Amino acid sequence: xxxxxxxxxxxxxxxxxxxxxxxxxxxxxxxxxxxxxxxxxxxxxxxxxxxxxxxxxxxxxxxxxxxxxxxxxxxxxxxxxxxxxxxxxxxxxxxxxxxxxxxxxxxxxxxxxxxxxxxxxxxxxxxxxxxxxxxxxxxxxxxxxxxxxxxxxxxxxxxxxxxxxxxxxxxxxxxxxxxxxxxxxxxxxxxxxxxxxxxxxxxxxxxxxxxxxxxxxxxxxxxxxxxxxxxxxxxxxxxxxxxxxxxxxxxxxxxxxxxxxxxxxxxxxxxxxxxxxxxxxxxxxxxxxxxxxxxxxxxxxxxxxxxxxxxxxxxxxxxxxxxxxxxxxxxxxxxxxxxxxxxxxxxxxx
Amino acid sequence: xxxxxxxxxxxxxxxxxxxxxxxxxxxxxxxxxxxxxxxxxxxxxxxxxxxxxxxxxxxxxxxxxxxxxxxxxxxxxxxxxxxxxxxxxxxxxxxxxxxxxxxxxxxxxxxxxxxxxxxxxxxxxxxxxxxxxxxxxxxxxxxxxxxxxxxxxxxxxxxxxxxxxxxxxxxxxxxxxxxxxxxxxxxxxxxxxxxxxxxxxxxxxxxxxxxxxxxxxxxxxxxxxxxxxxxxxxxxxxxxxxxxxxxxxxxxxxxxxxxxxxxxxxxxxxxxxxxxxxxxxxxxxxxxxxxxxxxxxxxxxxxxxxxxxxxxxxxxxxxxxxxxxxxxxxxxxxxxxxxxxxxxxxxxxx
Numbered sequence: 001x002x003x004x005x006x007x008x009x010x011x012x013x014x015x016x017x018x019x020x021x022x023x024x025x026x027x028x029x030x031x032x033x034x035x036x037x038x039x040x041x042x043x044x045x046x047x048x049x050x051x052x053x054x055x056x057x058x059x060x061x062x063x064x065x066x067x068x069x070x071x072x073x074x075x076x077x078x079x080x081x082x083x084x085x086x087x088x089x090x091x092x093x094x095x096x097x098x099x100x101x102x103x104x105x106x107x108x109x110x111x112x113x114x115x116x117x118x119x120x121x122x123x124x125x126x127x128x129x130x131x132x133x134x135x136x137x138x139x140x141x142x143x144x145x146x147x148x149x150x151x152x153x154x155x156x157x158x159x160x161x162x163x164x165x166x167x168x169x170x171x172x173x174x175x176x177x178x179x180x181x182x183x184x185x186x187x188x189x190x191x192x193x194x195x196x197x198x199x200x201x202x203x204x205x206x207x208x209x210x211x212x213x214x215x216x217x218x219x220x221x222x223x224x225x226x227x228x229x230x231x232x233x234x235x236x237x238x239x240x241x242x243x244x245x246x247x248x249x250x251x252x253x254x255x256x257x258x259x260x261x262x263x264x265x266x267x268x269x270x271x272x273x274x275x276x277x278x279x280x281x282x283x284x285x286x287x288x289x290x291x292x293x294x295x296x297x298x299x300x301x302x303x304x305x306x307x308x309x310x311x312x313x314x315x316x317x318x319x320x321x322x323x324x325x326x327x328x329x330x331x332x333x334x335x336x337x338x339x340x341x342x343x344x345x346x347x348x349x350x
Numbered sequence: 351x352x353x354x355x356x357x358x359x360x361x362x363x364x365x366x367x368x369x370x371x372x373x374x375x376x377x378x379x380x381x382x383x384x385x386x387x388x389x390x391x392x393x394x395x396x397x398x399x400x401x402x403x404x405x406x407x408x409x410x411x412x413x414x415x416x417x418x419x420x421x422x423x424x425x426x427x428x429x430x431x432x433x434x435x436x437x438x439x440x441x442x443x444x445x446x447x448x449x450x451x452x453x454x455x456x457x458x459x460x461x462x463x464x465x466x467x468x469x470x471x472x473x474x475x476x477x478x479x480x481x482x483x484x485x486x487x488x489x490x491x492x493x494x495x496x497x498x499x500x501x502x503x504x505x506x507x508x509x510x511x512x513x514x515x516x517x518x519x520x521x522x523x524x525x526x527x528x529x530x531x532x533x534x535x536x537x538x539x540x541x542x543x544x545x546x547x548x549x550x551x552x553x554x555x556x557x558x559x560x561x562x563x564x565x566x567x568x569x570x571x572x573x574x575x576x577x578x579x580x581x582x583x584x585x586x587x588x589x590x591x592x593x594x595x596x597x598x599x600x601x602x603x604x605x606x607x608x609x610x611x612x613x614x615x616x617x618x619x620x621x622x623x624x625x626x627x628x629x630x631x632x633x634x635x636x637x638x639x640x641x642x643x644x645x646x647x648x649x650x651x652x653x654x655x656x657x658x659x660x661x662x663x664x665x666x667x668x669x670x671x672x673x674x675x676x677x678x679x680x681x682x683x684x685x686x687x688x689x690x691x692x693x694x695x696x697x698x699x700x
Binding site for chain 2: 002048050051052053054055056088090091092093094101123124125126128130151153155157
């Protein structure tokens, strides 16, 4: 692999996977207990779900959210994707010298409010200050948008009932693939801030606690949950297809995108399929339960736009269906084999 | 308080305390379950200890250790200070574009080795890459020492038996104050690297698992444990004195410092009392158990230099003993009232 860290290593796509596989997974192979998913489930004292995420978004405040809200949502959502009840959050702040204290307070306030909404408690923290700048401010400064050097890491702990088994491996032929709402909102909101494009697109950053707790308590047979973040729906579904060894088929015309985000993407030549969200999930479960699941998601907070976008098939049926394939039926009737995000793909937002 | 984040807010001293009290504690006041100590103890599924720490040391490799080892030791030691058995670690990497991949691998390898030594498992991780530089490289570049832009956050989970109650609040009049070894080694090692001063001082960065597990299983009545990190022994003891509402008295001549570190400090006018370690602890327990505790610590890995440095007294006895006072009897027979680290105090290492 490469000799130097490149921005592409943080893209959430293939290069990130390479870095993780060849460095971290290799070095930590006798450490990791669990298949690599959004949270690790660890034994002892019942089952615990553990996860961590660092937040490096610029600007730290954007339409519809901020880095404080994001730092709670990202980690809470990762816990939820294993069926865990989010319980405790730790937060590590890395602040750049010269950052406005009022901005730090505002972000801490936003974290606390979001934690209350998400039903998780912030129980431990750490603060470091570094001199000099964090990252390249040129773009932000030029646009007059960059408003502070704040990085936040959060780690989360959740409890998982022994009867819950939600994993990327569990998808079965005949399952329906649902998404909880429109694609690309967060990515488009951040990009429009960074590029100083006038839009009123808002980030969808939100904790998915209500959607998941309703699904989990419904008695439906949820096979897989995954939040759609870095790399977008395309990357997430391709990774899920590979984990399950099945073939995933989605219908392009059913992928929900708001007209505003669609216009924004058309203008810039972006593909919403590979744009990140911060408050949307994929849910995979038996076809016969799909209708009821959609009703549940739509009735929950942040799930109003839920739709069915495709299905899981046995691998090997039909042409081009290697295990782990992701096929998109296009609006003009063709079929396209999709891969994870390659290289940068899009202007980066984290 | 100040309007801008200053480097002093990361010093571990008074200004850091102000930032924590006025921003984070204020915003998270309905979140925090527990008195603020090195780890939070949370209910549910037995008792869990949770903690987090970010590591921003420059250079990332130094005599006796590196940021990978440090990122495990710092968090493991914080868990141990509540009497927890360290169980699971999460790690969040923030990498600067252009960092050598081999350096990332080396640091991951160091983390894995240290985790094995410390008896903790790395179960979840996250990786972000940011463009531009992390921090001000001028000093490092000039010295030809800066070898990579790597920040690591770790969060740790430990299990605590219900019969263990180790807290800064528990110190009683008549207790002995022990330290597990010499002061200032880590700080002096980092400073000598950064200032390109030729020394062979090594960092003491180490997991204190062996010392603490021996102490906890000994049946001795351990009242308080605290690792001596940012802010040094002076800051740590003053904070402990305040938490307990007692008066702490230490003897200057008993504070252990290696001749090499003493020479280094004399040369630069530094006070080892306010210099950080990364592999030393304070242990407070009844005087009658002090001798046995010293034997246990000395027989454990990284505890060979343990000594008794002072005692806990009831506040209000004698002059100048407000609750929470820290008094040092000087080598010439005087008494000095000590405070936490004020302002920067010393060239910063984290």
